[in-house]
Amino acid sequence: MSFTLDRRFFLTLAGAGAGAAALSACGGPSTTPGAAATTVADIDFSGVKPAASIDFWSNHPGKSQDVEKSIIEKFHAKYPDIKVNLVTAGANYEEIAQKFQTAQAAKSGLPSLVVLSDVWWFRYYLNESIIPLDSLVKQLDVKLDDFRTSLVDDYKYDGKQWALPYGRSTPLFYYNKDHFAAAGLPDRAPATWQEFAGWAPKLKAASGAQYAFMHPALAGYAGWTLQNNLWGEGGGWSKEWDITCDSAESVAALQAAQDSVYKDAWAGVSSKESADDFAAGLASATLSSTGSLIGILKSAKFNVGVGFLPGGSKVTSGVCPTGGAGLGIPSGVTKEEQLAAAMFLQFMTEPENTAAFSAATGYMPTRTSADMTAVLAKTPQIKIAMDQLAVTKVQDNARAFLPGADQEMAKAAAKILTQEADVKATMTELKATLEGIYTKDVKPKLKA
Template identity: 65%
Template sequence: MTPAMDRRGFLRLASAVGLTAAVAACGGPATTSGAAPAATTTEIDYSGVKPAAQITWWSSNPGSSQAVSQQIVDAFHAAQPDIKVTLVTAGKDYEEIAQKFQTAQTGGTLPDLIVLSDVWWFRYYMLGSIVPLDSLIRTVGIETPDYRDQLLADYQYAGGQWAIPWARSTPLFYYNKAHWAAAGLPDRTPTTWTEFAEWAPRLQASGTGVQHAFQLPALAGYAGWTFQNNLWGWGGGWSKDWDVTSDSAESVAAMQFLQDSVYKNGWAGVSSKDSSNDLSAGAVSATVASTGNLVGILKAATFDVGAGPLPGGPVVTSPVCPTGGAGLGIPKDIPKENQLAAATFLKFLTSPENTVAFADATGYLPVRKSADISGLVTKTPQSKVAIDQLEVTRVQDRARVFFPGGDQEMAKTCANILTQQADPQAELTALKKTLTGIYDQDVKPNL
C-alpha cells in the first residue's frame, strides 16, 4: 500500500456536520439541511430482544447474483425457520438503491438489510441512517477477525463497524486465449501497458476478425475507477493526498497513451455499454473489467478466457490496482427486533461457506479468510488471480473517493479525450480546475 492517507484517515479529519453538505453534491441521497445527526457508536443493548419473524433485504443483485442470493436465503430458512427473509431487487445499481433508501427515510418503508457501495456508505453514516454494527456483531457472534482485513476496514469509522463486506472486487485484465494463440503471444496477461502496445498490432493482424485488440471499459461507470491503474502506472494520478494532479505531465502522458491507442494506433475501442460483453462476443481480444464480471464472461464466451492482474506502466509496476464493490448495512430507524434478525441473517449470508458460494456464482472475492477456496479455484482458476491481486491493491485517489461529484467529472473528461479526441492536456487542466473548486468549496472547509 502507498503511505497516502486512506479513507479512514480522511474521515477522522473531517467535520461531521460540515461534510454533510459536501457529500450532498454527489449524485444519490441528499445530506443537506434537515439531516439527522451522525450516528454514534454508543453501545446498543439487545438483551431480551427477540429477532423479528420477517425482514427484507434490498439488493441490486451485483454481478447477476439474484439467483445465488435467493439460494442462500432459502438455505437460511431451512437452518432458521423462525426468520423469513424477503430478497427485494431495489434497483439496477447502487445509485438506484441509494435513491430509494433516501426516499424511504422520509416516510417510506425501510429495508432491514441494505447493500452499501464502498463510496456511498459514509453519507448514510452522516445522515444517521445506519446503525453501528458492533453491538449486533457481539450479540449474534459475527467473527470479524476472520474477514479480510483490507475489506472490513473500508467500513470502519469513529471506532465503529458500519457495514460488513460482501460483493467485493478488483478490476482484472481479461483476454481471448484463442486470439492470443493466433497472434503467437504467450498465454499470460501483459506485464506492462507498454508490452501490450507491442502485442496489440499482432492481435490486430492475426486474422481473427476482431474490431479491436482491446476495448476500453464504458466510461460512465469505469473511467474514474479503472483508469487509476493507467495513471498510477505512468507515475501520475487523479490526486496525491489533497493535491489534484490530473494535469501533471505523468497523468497527461497516461491519458495520451490511451487516446493514441484509440485514434493514432487504432488498436483500442471504447465500449458504449459493457466491455465484458464485447469480449464475450468475440468482438475484441481483451478488456479490463470487474472481478464481478468473471462468471458472466465465462458463461457467455465460447472460447477459453484468460484473466490476469492489471498491467503496470513504464514508471510504476506495482501496486497499480484499486478495489471496489459493496458491503451490507442495517438501517437505524427500524425496530431492534428487525435489526437483530437482519444481523442474524447477515452472519449466515457472509459465512465462509456462503462467501465461497457467492464467489463461485459471480466472480466476486471470498471475503472470509477461513473460506475454503480450493474447489472454487479448481473449478474457476481465474478466480485465484483476483484473490492474489487483493494483496497488492492500492488506496484509491482522494479526488475520486472523497471529492463530491469527482468521479462524474473524471468520466466526462475521459469521454472528451477518448470519444471526441479532445486535447488531453487541456482537458486534464480543466478537470484540475473543476476538482480543485470542489475541494476548496466542499472539502477543505471541513478538514
C-alpha cells in the same frame, strides 16, 4: 493544496464535524443528517426480538441473484421465523443508491439491509443513515478477525464498524487465449500497457475481432479502472488531497488511452458493459471486475485467460485498485428489523456462503477460513484474482471521498475517449472541478 492527511483520520474528523449538508450540492444522495444522527451510536439490542420479515435490497452484483436466492433459502431453513424478501433495487450501484436516498427522503419503504458501493456508502456514514454494527457484532459473536483484514477495515471508521464486505472485487485483465495464440503472442497478460500496444496490431490482424482491446464503460468504471493507467505512469486523480489529474504523468497516461482509440485505432469504448462485449468476441481483451469472471466464463465461446492489471512505463506493480460493495443496515428502521438484518448479514458472510458467492460470481472470498478448494478446482482463474489482492493499492482520495467526483471523472473520460477532446485542457478543467468540491465541501471539515 499541499495539505496531507491520513484517510482514516480524515474520516474520523468528517464523522465528528458539522457541515455534512454541503456535500449534497455535488450530486448523489443528500448528506444532510437525519433524525437519528445523535443516537445511532448508542443502540442497545438487549431484549429485542428479531422482526418476522425484512427486505434485502440488492443490485445482484456479478449477476448473483440466483446465489443470493439460494443463500436466502438456507437462511429460511435455519431461521424459519424470519422471512427475507430479496428486492431488486437497481441495475447497478448508482441506481440502488438513488433508490435508497428516495426512501430516506420519504421516511418510508426503507430496506433492512442494503448493498452499499465503495463510492456511495461514505455519504451514508456521514449523515448517519446507516448504523454502526459493533453492538450487533458483539451480540451475535460475528468473527471479524476471520474476515480478510484489508476488506473489513475499509468500513472501520471513527472506531466503529459501519458495514461488512460483500461483493468485493478488483479489476482483472481478461484476454481471449485463442486470439493471442493466433497472433503468436504469449499466453499471459501483458506486463505493461506499452507491451500490449506492441501486441495490438498483431491481434487485430490475426483475430478478426473488431478491437484488440475494449475500454470499460465510462459511467461507473472510468474513475475506478483508469487509476490503473494513471498509476502506471506515476500519476493519479490525486495524491492525498492534492488534485493531480492534470500532472504531466496523468496527462501522458490518458493521452495514451486516447491514442489507442483514435491515433492507433486498436481500442474501442464499451457503451454498456465491456465484459459482455469481450464475451461476445468483439475484442481480444478488456478490463472488468472480478465479479464478471463467472459470467464471462459461462458466456464466452472461446478459451478465457485472466491476469494482473498491466503496469506502465514508470510503475509496474501495485497498480490495481480495490472496489466493490459491502452490506449496511439503515438507521431508519426498527430495532427488530435491524437485529433480523444483522442475523441475515452474519449468515450471508459465513465462510461457506462467501465461498458459494465467490464461486458463483468471481468476487473475492471475504473470509480467510472459506474453503476454496472445490471452487478453485472448478474455476482456477479465481486464484489469479485472489493473488492480485496482495498487490492492490488504496484508491485515490479524489475518487473515494469527494462527493460526485466519480461522475465528474466519467464525464472527463468521455470527452477524451469518445469525443477526442484535448487531454490537457480536459484534465485542467476536471482539476478545477475537483478542487472546487474539495474546497467547498471537504476542506472545512479538516483540521490543520
